[in-house]
Amino acid sequence: MRRRWIPWAGLLLCLPLLPACSSYAPPDRASGMTRDELVARMGPPEMERRMDTGSRLEFPRGPFGKQTWFVYFDATGRALRAEQVLTRANFERVVPGMAQDDLRKLLGRPAEFQVLARARGMVWSYRYENNDCLWFQVELSLEQQVRSAGYGEPPECATPNDRSGD
Secondary structure, three states: OHHHHHHHHHHHHHHHHHHHHOOOOOOOOOOOOEHHHHHHHHOOOOEEEEEOOEEEEEEEEOHHHOEEEEEEEEOOOEEEEEEEOOOHHHHOOOOOOOEHHHHHHHHOOOOEEEEOHHHOOEEEEEEOOOOOOOEEEEEEOOOOEEEEEEEEOOHHHOOHHHHOOO
16 A cells, blocks of 8 residues: 555655745736735845835846846835846946946846956856856956956866866
């Protein structure tokens, strides 16, 4: 009798995880929700920023952090709109000389960062949804300014020949 339950036991254990898979994005009808209602649905934000007309909650999401949602609120605390900010259009707005804080306000928290050797600064890497196995990387100087930015291949996409230096 117990053997019939074994396959079903695994399925039953996975069922509570299914809603979590669909909760990366804000609810379809987030507009008009209060901050507390949205946080109850999405969990705590990574950051809250005060804006001229209200506030913004930042939610990095997804496997490897491939989505970052900004949800904007008016002065009364009601959600106005939500946007996924890890897009090519936003990446094109990153230019040399841009301040690190402005980069953070534009794209949110990077999925990964690396400190460069010889105290040359750091590289912030943003994973995003794409079909080419790319990430967007930004090199920051010690003065906390963008030195360069572009697309690269994340380590999990490298072929064995690419790893010959390992």
